[in-house]
Amino acid sequence: MRTGSAEPAPRRRRGRPGYDQSAILRAAVELFNRKGYDATSMGDLAKELGLTKPAIYHHVTSKEQLLGQALDDALDELTAVVTEASRERAGATAHGRLREVVRRSVEVLVAHQPSVTLLLRVRGNSDVELAALERRRWLDDRLAGLVADAVAEGALRDDVPPALVSRLLFGMVNSLVEWYRPDGAHDPATVADAITAIAFDGLARHET
Amino acid sequence: MRTGSAEPAPRRRRGRPGYDQSAILRAAVELFNRKGYDATSMGDLAKELGLTKPAIYHHVTSKEQLLGQALDDALDELTAVVTEASRERAGATAHGRLREVVRRSVEVLVAHQPSVTLLLRVRGNSDVELAALERRRWLDDRLAGLVADAVAEGALRDDVPPALVSRLLFGMVNSLVEWYRPDGAHDPATVADAITAIAFDGLARHET
Numbered sequence: 001m002r003t004g005s006a007e008p009a010p011r012r013r014r015g016r017p018g019y020d021q022s023a024i025l026r027a028a029v030e031l032f033n034r035k036g037y038d039a040t041s042m043g044d045l046a047k048e049l050g051l052t053k054p055a056i057y058h059h060v061t062s063k064e065q066l067l068g069q070a071l072d073d074a075l076d077e078l079t080a081v082v083t084e085a086s087r088e089r090a091g092a093t094a095h096g097r098l099r100e101v102v103r104r105s106v107e108v109l110v111a112h113q114p115s116v117t118l119l120l121r122v123r124g125n126s127d128v129e130l131a132a133l134e135r136r137r138w139l140d141d142r143l144a145g146l147v148a149d150a151v152a153e154g155a156l157r158d159d160v161p162p163a164l165v166s167r168l169l170f171g172m173v174n175s176l177v178e179w180y181r182p183d184g185a186h187d188p189a190t191v192a193d194a195i196t197a198i199a200f201d202g203l204a205r206h207e208t
Numbered sequence: 209m210r211t212g213s214a215e216p217a218p219r220r221r222r223g224r225p226g227y228d229q230s231a232i233l234r235a236a237v238e239l240f241n242r243k244g245y246d247a248t249s250m251g252d253l254a255k256e257l258g259l260t261k262p263a264i265y266h267h268v269t270s271k272e273q274l275l276g277q278a279l280d281d282a283l284d285e286l287t288a289v290v291t292e293a294s295r296e297r298a299g300a301t302a303h304g305r306l307r308e309v310v311r312r313s314v315e316v317l318v319a320h321q322p323s324v325t326l327l328l329r330v331r332g333n334s335d336v337e338l339a340a341l342e343r344r345r346w347l348d349d350r351l352a353g354l355v356a357d358a359v360a361e362g363a364l365r366d367d368v369p370p371a372l373v374s375r376l377l378f379g380m381v382n383s384l385v386e387w388y389r390p391d392g393a394h395d396p397a398t399v400a401d402a403i404t405a406i407a408f409d410g411l412a413r414h415e416t
Contacts, residue, residue: 034331038247120386121329123242156411160402164394167387168380168406175379178328186372194368198376202410203364 024049024059028066029114037067037118038125064128071122071132074115077108078139086142095155098146099196102173106192109176117177143170169199229277232257232267236274237322245275245326246333272336279330279340282323285316287343290350303363306354307404310381314400317384325385351378377407 027049031040042063046056060066085101109116119136122129144166150156156165172195180191235257239248250271254264268274293309300308317324327344330337352374358364364373380403388399 171383
């Protein structure tokens with residue numbers, strides 16, 4: 001259920017030295033995030049890279065191919081994290097797996113911030129975008145199921161609907177892409193600690 | 209420090225019956241959110257409304273004017289909520305005012321979802337957008353200050369940096385615009401209760 005075309009970018013290398021697909025993909029994602037995907041043309045991308053349009057088309061077949069690759073990059077990482085967390089296994093409670101998926105999601109969002117940013121802004125304006133939304137829905141369903149399991153095992157409060165908890169918890173995680181700066185005050189571990197502290201234990205000061 | 213031009217839309221009514229500025233503004237915001245602002249032309253908007261381009265320009269001077277009005281709509285509401293919450297007053301702790309600003313922000317996001325959605329996607333590609341980002345920063349600073357005050361008065365835990373708490377708390381609130389549906393399962397009060405329950409008390413089940 002991949003949204004884009006076949007090969008991952010780094011393996012295919014052809015064309016003039018200094019530009020490979022992965023460098024073009026990075027520049028494209030940056031431009032899509034800055035100007036908006038629909039407003040960005042292959043001409044804009046060529047200009048950004050200092051290439052001619054034919055030179056770009058030597059490396060990639062279409063703008064949509066670049067979008068699909070970027071969305072797959074984000075979705076493949078998130079899918080791996082969520083699949084692992086959804087797997088029931090000895091010694092791992094649903095609560096423990098939920099905390100772990102929050103932590104690992106933060107790591108993915110930080111390590112793949114440009115492509116996850118693009119993913120979170122997808123509105124479904126093309127087949128590639130609709131396929132990405134379909135994969136996002138699968139992730140959301142798994143996460144809601146994991147929250148429900150953690151409630152059922154008695155670890156989490158049961159007075160907030162699990163589907164709403166899942167939306168809000170991962171809404172908080174996803175907000176990272178809007179404000180996180182790799183060179184800013186907080187490293188990923190601090191952010192992950194803060195999210196789990198807030199979400200699971202709450203902000204209220206507890207007497208200890 | 210308004211980002212757009214003068215008058216709020218509903219008061220100015222002119223041109224052919226059946227279309228006033230506020231109807232055009234609503235359609236424009238919906239289109240900007242669906243296609244992206246940069247990818248939307250005044251021709252697209254005219255087509256959406258079944259009007260000619262000259263008929264649109266009879267009502268509004270530019271696409272940027274529509275953007276400015278929509279952003280002001282969102283920002284004026286949020287500024288009113290945050291200004292009220294920032295006002296120190298007898299009998300209202302910073303903690304109480306923070307809980308209140310979360311609740312009222314949810315109400316604004318639900319009541320003005322299209323214009324807040326547009327606001328949260330602004331990237332600073334024009335003077336109007338930069339002015340809106342400036343106003344957003346003012347709001348963020350006030351909210352971070354309020355969190356810091358609530359920590360200082362001893363109501364909130366002090367082991368998570370207040371600036372990070374503020375980002376995450378309002379990241380959770382802002383995520384609403386991405387998934388909230390007015391005809392969906394949850395009314396605004398339920399959502400506001402869920403956010404305050406999660407953020408202040410946490411998801412972990414407490415023995416009572």
